[in-house]
Every structure is written in structure tokens, then in C-alpha cells.
Amino acid sequence: MDKKVKSDSKPKTYFLNKSCPFCDQGCLCFSKASRGLKFLFCDECDAIYFDPRTIETSPFCTLHYDGTVWLFDSSDPLSKTDQVFSVGDAGIMNLEEIKEMGWEDLIGGAY
Secondary structure: OOOOEEEEEEEEEEEEEEOOOOOOOOOEEEEEEEEOOEEEEEOOOOEEEEEOOOOOOEEEEEOOOOOOOEEEEOOOOOOOOEEEEEHHHHHEEEEHHHHHHHOOHHHEEEO
């Protein structure tokens, strides 16, 4: 009798070693858009950051109600400035992609 081994093919979601500075509770997941854009996505408040080393001071984005992502200035959270991409284009980064960005030392864990 052949027994089929059930494999866990679901990719891991890697997250940053600190929580979201906007909501102070969400995990910042390493994410990507189909155009090659790499970013961190908060699984709690939907804030998006482009540089994990400067999340406390850099501009951030947020998910808009219609599924688009908009850039904001961190000094003025109400100052929507530019549409960046559609959330339909987004996915999670694998470990190799995180290493290519030089962010592997910032991984806090995975789920």
C-alpha cells in the first residue's frame, strides 16, 4: 500500500523583528507587488512601509477601501499624496527575496 505524504506547501509569511509604529501592535510582513516593488505590510492596520530600517521616520502607505494603496507622509497621516499600486498585485516575499534585499537580519519570525 502506498502512503502519500502530506506536504505543507503553504509558503511562510516572514515578519519584521518589531511591530508596526503606526498601530503599535501588528506584525510587519515582508511583501511584494508584481512590478517588483518590495515592502512591509502590517497585518493589523494595513499600513505599508518601504524601508524596514527607517519605518519610524519614513513615509508610509495604507490600503484604501477600493483595494488601492496610497502613499502618505509620516508627519501628516491625512496627507494622501499618490496611488502606488493595487492590492491585487501584492503577495508575500519568500526567504530568498528577503535575502536579496539584504533584510534577512531583520526577520523576527514566520507563520
